[in-house]
Every structure is written in C-alpha cells, then in structure tokens.
Amino acid sequence: MKIRTRFAPSPTGFMHVGNLRTALYEYLTARHANGTFVLRIEDTDQERYVEGAIDVIYDTLKLAGISHDEGPDIGGDFGPYVQSERLSIYKPYAEKLIEEGKAYRCFCSKERLAKVREDAIANGQDSIGYDRHCRDLSQVEIEKNLNYGIPYVIRQKLPLSGETTYHDCVYGDITIPNEDLDDQILLKVDGFPTYNFANVIDDHTMGITHIVRGCEYLSSTPKYNALYEAFGWDIPTYIHLPLIMGKSIDEEGKEVVSKLSKRHGSTGFFDLVNEGYLPQAIINYIALLGWAPSDNKEILTMEELINDFNIESISKSPSVFDYDKLLWMNGEYIKAMSSDEFLSYAKVYYDKFAISSCKYDLLEELLKPRITKFTEIEEKLEFLAKYEEFELSLFEHKKSKSTLETSKQMINEFLPILESIDESNWNRDYLGSKFVDFATEKEIKNALIMWPIRIAAAGVAVTPGGCSEVLVLLGREESLRRINLAKSRLEI
RNA sequence: GGCUCCAUGGUCAAGCGGUUAAGACGGCGCCCUCUCAAGGCGCAAUCAGGAGUUCGAUUCUCCUUGGAGUCACCA
Numbered sequence: 001m002k003i004r005t006r007f008a009p010s011p012t013g014f015m016h017v018g019n020l021r022t023a024l025y026e027y028l029t030a031r032h033a034n035g036t037f038v039l040r041i042e043d044t045d046q047e048r049y050v051e052g053a054i055d056v057i058y059d060t061l062k063l064a065g066i067s068h069d070e071g072p073d074i075g076g077d078f079g080p081y082v083q084s085e086r087l088s089i090y091k092p093y094a095e096k097l098i099e100e101g102k103a104y105r106c107f108c109s110k111e112r113l114a115k116v117r118e119d120a121i122a123n124g125q126d127s128i129g130y131d132r133h134c135r136d137l138s139q140v141e142i143e144k145n146l147n148y149g150i151p152y153v154i155r156q157k158l159p160l161s162g163e164t165t166y167h168d169c170v171y172g173d174i175t176i177p178n179e180d181l182d183d184q185i186l187l188k189v190d191g192f193p194t195y196n197f198a199n200v201i202d203d204h205t206m207g208i209t210h211i212v213r214g215c216e217y218l219s220s221t222p223k224y225n226a227l228y229e230a231f232g233w234d235i236p237t238y239i240h241l242p243l244i245m246g247k248s249i250d251e252e253g254k255e256v257v258s259k260l261s262k263r264h265g266s267t268g269f270f271d272l273v274n275e276g277y278l279p280q281a282i283i284n285y286i287a288l289l290g291w292a293p294s295d296n297k298e299i300l301t302m303e304e305l306i307n308d309f310n311i312e313s314i315s316k317s318p319s320v321f322d323y324d325k326l327l328w329m330n331g332e333y334i335k336a337m338s339s340d341e342f343l344s345y346a347k348v349y350y351d352k353f354a355i356s357s358c359k360y361d362l363l364e365e366l367l368k369p370r371i372t373k374f375t376e377i378e379e380k381l382e383f384l385a386k387y388e389e390f391e392l393s394l395f396e397h398k399k400s401k402s403t404l405e406t407s408k409q410m411i412n413e414f415l416p417i418l419e420s421i422d423e424s425n426w427n428r429d430y431l432g433s434k435f436v437d438f439a440t441e442k443e444i445k446n447a448l449i450m451w452p453i454r455i456a457a458a459g460v461a462v463t464p465g466g467c468s469e470v471l472v473l474l475g476r477e478e479s480l481r482r483i484n485l486a487k488s489r490l491e492i
Numbered sequence: 493g494g495c496u497c498c499a500u501g502g503u504c505a506a507g508c509g510g511u512u513a514a515g516a517c518g519g520c521g522c523c524c525u526c527u528c529a530a531g532g533c534g535c536a537a538u539c540a541g542g543a544g545u546u547c548g549a550u551u552c553u554c555c556u557u558g559g560a561g562u563c564a565c566c567a
Contacts, residue, residue, distance in 0.1 A: 008567095009567095010566090010567050012567090042567065044566095044567080106565095110565070113564090113565085117564095121493090124493070125493090125494085126493065126494035126495085126563095128493090128494085128563070129563065129564090153565055171496095171497065171498090174496070174497080175496090176495070176496065177494095177495070179494095179495095180494070180495050180496090180562095180563075181563095182563075182564090185564085185565055187565090188565040189565060190565080192565085194564090194565070194566085194567090195566065195567045196567090198567095199567090214561090215496095215497070215498090215560090215561070216560095216561055216562065217561095217562090218496060218497060218561070218562080219495065219496050219497085219561075219562045219563075220562070220563085240497090242497090242498080242560095243560070243561070245559095245560080247502090247503080255502090256559095257559075257560080258559095258560080259560080259561085285504095288504065288505085288516095289504075290504095292504080292505060292506070294506090296505075296506060296514080296515055296516080297515095298504090298515085298516055298517090315505080316497075316498060316499095317497095317498050317499060317560095318497095318498070318559085318560065318561090319503085319504065319505090320502095320503060320504080321503095321504095322502095322503050322504065322517070322518085324503080324517060324518055325503070325504065325516080325517040325518080326517095327517090328516085328517055328518085329517085331530095335530080366529095368530085369529055369530035369531085370528070370529045370530075371529090380528095397526085397527080399525090399526085399527095400526060400527095402526090435526085445526090446525095446526065447525085447526045447527095448526085449526085450526035450527095451526050451527075452526090453526085454526060454527070455526095455527085458527090460527090461527060461528085462527055462528045462529090463527060463528070464527095464528070464529075465527090465528090465529095466525085466526055466527075466528095467526055467527090468526095470527095
C-alpha cells in the first residue's frame, strides 16, 4: 500500500514552528516511503479567517522546501482540498449514523450545557463533559422538538463503559477508559462539521494512511477511531509527535517549560526568517527536535533527511526549542554557502554602506566566519560609516604592549610610509608586508605597530578582520584621514 | 481534579541487560593571533528517587516524585 500523509493547517496567517515540524515529519514519512504528501486547508472556522493566510502556508512550504503532491493549488484525484469547498459531503455521513442509531440529535442549548458543566465542576465531579441528556430521547420527543424548530447538533453515541486501546507508532499501545469519552459533536447547529468529524471524513475519503500530528491528540484519538469503526473504515496508522517546548522564567524567578509560545521568543516561521534565520537552517534544526538520525549527524540536507528519516527513531519526550543551537546551525549554513549565495543575502547590507563590488570577496572572507545571521552584518560594518571620538584608552593593549606612548610613536613613524603607498598598492598583501617589514626593521612585534593603526583607523576595539583588512575596507583616503585625526588627538 | 503521556548533563540527544554512559549546542580553559570570530586541543556537567526481576540494571516491571498534554457547537 502506498503511504499517503497530509498536512492540514488552518489558515491563521501564522505558521508556528511546531506546525511546521509536523508538516516536515508528514512530508518525510511520505517521501521516505515514496508515498504521497497532501496539503489540505482546514478553513471551516469562518471567524478565524485571515486575509492572505493561505499564501502564508504556500510560501512557508515553498521556502522550507516541503513540496506537496496534491493540494488546492495543484489539484489531485481526491479534491477539493479546501475544507470549505467540501461542506456538502459531511452532513450525509452524519445522518447515516443517526439512521443506524450510532448518532443522535441533541437539542440542548449552550446555556444548558454551560450549566451542566458548572454544576459538575461545583460538585467536584471528575467528568465535566456532556451529561448525554438527549442520547435516549424518545421518537415522540424528537419529533416534537423538530416540529418546534429547536436547533440541534448531531452527536455520536460513544460507549459508556469499557476501554479503548489503539496503537501509536511512537507511543505504543494507548488505553483510554470509555467513560472519559464525551459524546462528541459531529455537526454543529449551523450545519458545519466539527474539526474532529471533518478530519476523519476527509482523511478517509482522501485515502490518508498515516496520520502524523502532535501528541495533544493522544487522548482524543479513541473518538476518531470510534468514527472510523462506526463507518466500518480501516483505522489509519498513527504517529503522534512529542511537543516542542519553550523555557522561560516565571514571576518567582523559577525556570519553567511549557508549550512553545511567543513568550519564549519568535515562534512563527516568517518571524524567524525575518530575524535572519535561514529557512534550511530552521528546517534542519526542527527536524532534530524529536528525532535523530542513526549516525547522529547534525547538518542534513532535505535529501538526507528523507533518506535517514524513520518513524522508529522519533522520540517520546518533549524537547525544548534552543535558540542558541539554531543560531549555531544558521552560522554553519552561512559558512557552507557559495560566494554567489552569500552575496545574494549580504548585498542588501553592503549597499547600505555603498560598498564597491571589488570588495565583495574580501568582505565575504571576513564576514563568513564572523556572522551567524546576515542581519549582523550591519553592526559589523558600522565602523566604516561612523568614526566618532573614541576613548584614547583603546590604544592601550596589554598583549601587544601597546600604550598611548607607543601608539603615538608608531603612528608618527608609520604614517609617512602609509602616505607613500599609492592607490594601486593599497591592498591587503602589500599593506601587510609593509607592517611586517617595519616591525622587522625596528625589531618590534607586529602587534605593536598593527594595533594602534587599526584602532586609529577603525575607532573601535573590535573589527571584522585585522589592521590591513580594515585599511583596505576603508580605502586609502579615509584611512589616512582617520589616522591623521587620531595622530593629532594623541599629540595633545 | 479525572484521564493519558513523558523522564540520560543547562539544552538537543546516542544507548535498546554487561560501555571508561557517544556526539552536538552552550559554558570554561589552552593553542593560534594586531581585535573579534573561525579553526585546533582539552575540561566540567547526565542516567529524578525507591522497590523488585536478574549473576548483572541507564536499559525490563511496579510505586513515588516531577513535568507535560487533554477534558469546547476551536482547529
């Protein structure tokens, strides 16, 4: 049997990384087995509808490199793939269950339901669900209510006693007491199906064989199975995924972990992308949240993920989303980039400093090992545009034995040499050799001359690259201007 | 509260009855070095607790504790 999985997001305009990981695992489960991956949009909740939200889903999957074989945009043999276009198919299924005595009309008002729940809570009852008031209404009462036009929902009759066991690929056999199962609503007053109902109908009619979802569904799965059984359908293979958690500090200063949410940092795929995380790095990272390849490799391409992925290695315990590790991984992806790719991301920042293309290669070399996100380029290059009066104490550096006195002397002696170097020789190798020659001749350490020149030119202690590189990035004219300025400040 | 699930360093994790209990992130130290990175080397840090089963438990069973999820006319 060919495996079919589906990703069924709601168009909320926001793609939580937890959802994205579910999508990824669904995709990997299908691809690994040469199966089919289906995209279905669950938009039955009209209140939650957000303009352009479906595009967020498409854009996310595309950027993430998760491609579907069937979906609203590309069609397929099991359409329509948007739930709101499937509305007419659910009601007959629900009515069929009524005919067979497996479901019933419930005329209870929301107020009554709320009261029932309140009382249950007040009495400290374990079960705070529906009291099954309408489950055994007589035919006469039903007719009467129908004639009065009392609105009703359709509920499924679930077993009152015993227990239900099902198998999950990750968690093994799960057994739930049937008395904990509410008579679930299939069709709402407005005639729309509930999520649970539509989900089962859709999954079955779309031939979904493997249901991959978060483990928050673990305890409601027996209800799904009751539906499959009521219709006499095969129960799909279940793969429940451990939750992704976030760590935060509560009011008392204690560390707490809970389901990853905004208070832990950015959790939306595009939020992370906008912060400078690369889509491939995000995918790679979340793939490893709850699963590890047999060889424990950490940097994996999508192709490798597809090959190595196996359901048996999915872990049961929840994992904490670690932004530090994601950041590291992002850096690894940057380091592995080709020059063209690097430039395509970096150029927008280069342009802010009006950097000429002849410096691109040098910048790539300097920046690549120094950034973990492209957004960091701006601060790294800030010294190119800004040169303010800095603390002269920057010239003091213990390791290179640099002091205000030596700095003043070095700059005085070296400035003429720099000034004698013309534009055509103003490059890293030539400048570097001049420093070394100077140091050798004076019998001093390279650092003693390079430190003050770099400080004088950059005006900051930390620069991406050393003295020669800084001078090249600044250019001859600006370098000399700055060093002269520093010189006069040192002489006062 | 009922039900369900989970439990190896700070984090991700390997392990699937016998190991000096991998690896990665982060931390720390050293080397390299004109700064900061990168890179190289190294260090610290884990089987929640208690009973069993067994010649032998991180590994199997039970209990305790802790954590999480779930109990909607939301998806």
